[in-house]
Every structure is written in C-alpha cells, then in structure tokens.
Amino acid sequence: MSGRLVRLKRRYVAVKPSSNASPENVSDAVRQCFFELYGKTGFSQSGLRKGTAGSTVFFSCYSEWVPKLVLAISLVREVGGVRTVLKTVGVSGTVSGLKKHL
C-alpha cells in the first residue's frame, strides 16, 4: 500500500516596517534572523519565500512554521543600518486574503 501524498498548506504573513526600509532590505533582515534561529535545515523545511503586494512585504511558509516565522520577524531590530521594528499586519491562507488586511 502506498502512502497518500499530502500537499502542505501555506500561510502568508504581511509585514509593515516602522521605518522607510526597502522591501529587499526587510526581506534580507528577516531571512537572516530566521537562518540564525533555525539554521539551514529549518530554512529548507519551512518553505520560506518572500513576496510583495504593492509596497507591502509578505512572507510565506508552511502553516506549522508560522509562529517561528513571526518570532524571526519580531526579533528584527535593524534593517539596512536603520533602527526598525517589524509588525505583522495579518496572516492568511491566500495572497488575496492577505490583501484584505492591508
């Protein structure tokens, strides 16, 4: 008997920086923080990706990794050399769902 292949659910987390940091710098800062916390293994297992919706940066990862991604986002205190705190705007199962929070 072969096991069923289940597609892992993704969640999308929108982020708003407290400064005028560029989306690329925000994304780099979060990815670096996530890497420090969970290493290469966590990075690949989480399925972490970045994206932008207009001027808003969002990240996506598998649903069980959402708290860990939010922890990494919350630990960022500097983006591109400027003191910045990142706040999550919303968590959603789809990008269009995420846009409702913006």
Next chain:
Amino acid sequence: MGREYVDFHLSKFDSKVAETLVSLGFKHACTTDYSNLGQVSGLSVYRKAVLEARSRTEILQRLRALANNVLAAVKPLTREALIVAARDKRVATVVVHGEIAELDRHVVEVLDNHLEITMAEVVEAFSDLRRWRNLQSLCRNAAKFELPMVISSGAMSAEEVMPPTQLAYVVSALKDEPTPDLEAISTVPLKLLREKLER
C-alpha cells in the same frame, strides 16, 4: 464578545504609545512609567513595578514598600528569589529572562504565580546564545508543565508596541506550539488584573 487584549508591561507610557495601543486593539495596559498617566478613551491603564531581586529578604522588603494599587512583578536574579517570587501572593507575575534559574519540578511544585515574558527580554536574550537557550528551555518547560504564561511588549516607545496576535505567535514559537497562544495576551493577564488589583 471579542477578546480584551492586555499589554501587561510597558516601560514607557505617553500619548503616542496610548494611541498605538488603542489602534492595535488593546483595552488594558500596565506601565512602570507613571509620568504621563492620564485618561485615554478606550484604554484602562494600571501602575506596575518590576522588582529585580537576589534574595528573599530583598523581595519581601520591596513588596512591603509597594502601594496597594501597584501591580508587582518580580525579576528573580537567583534561584532563591525565583522560589520566593513563585509563591508570594502579593506578586502578580514572575518575569522570565535569559539569566533565570532553571524551572525544574521543585520550582514548579511551589509555583503559584504566573510567568511573564516581555518582547524586550526576548530581543535582549537573542544577542547571547547561552541566554537565548536558557530562555527557550524555560518556555518549553513551562509548556511541558502546562503553566499559563503572560506575554507583553515591554515597549520603550510607540514603535515597539506590537499587535496582540504577533505577541501570541511569539510565545507559541518559544513554547514550540503550532497555534498562537492568545490566552497569554488576553484571558490570563485580564484575570490577573482582576485578582490582584480588585482585592
């Protein structure tokens, strides 16, 4: 009825912080900064004191000196202080930090008070690997022993005030749980406020 969110620890309080709290959906806040306390519509503000202590005598002396309308949180710097803070009825919360003594079954046996973690302490512990591991292991032990926790921002400015769901996700990540622990930012601190201040 929706949840009533509480930011249980703010290191600084002014009109900008109050505005941010209201916009993020907080209904209650506790602060250690009494200089700008005033009426804010939609937000109840309570006084709080964080007592850093090394010994039993130090905790008892400082608790005796505290006014009745001030919420007491103890940041224990030794195991002796942790055990005293864990069971004293006048203490609202025991502040978790990177240098805290281990939360073993002996401490858990006497623990009557709630554990509190602030985002400011989490950020500080993240800069030092040993402190970070200590903090994480304590949070995992708290989850193992099913101890309710309180999370707060410990904000020094309006930009450090975080949305309640973000804080709930942070505490669940530290406890290694998959869903946001909304109780840690609403029901648990609200119950504490009612118990400790409406005596």
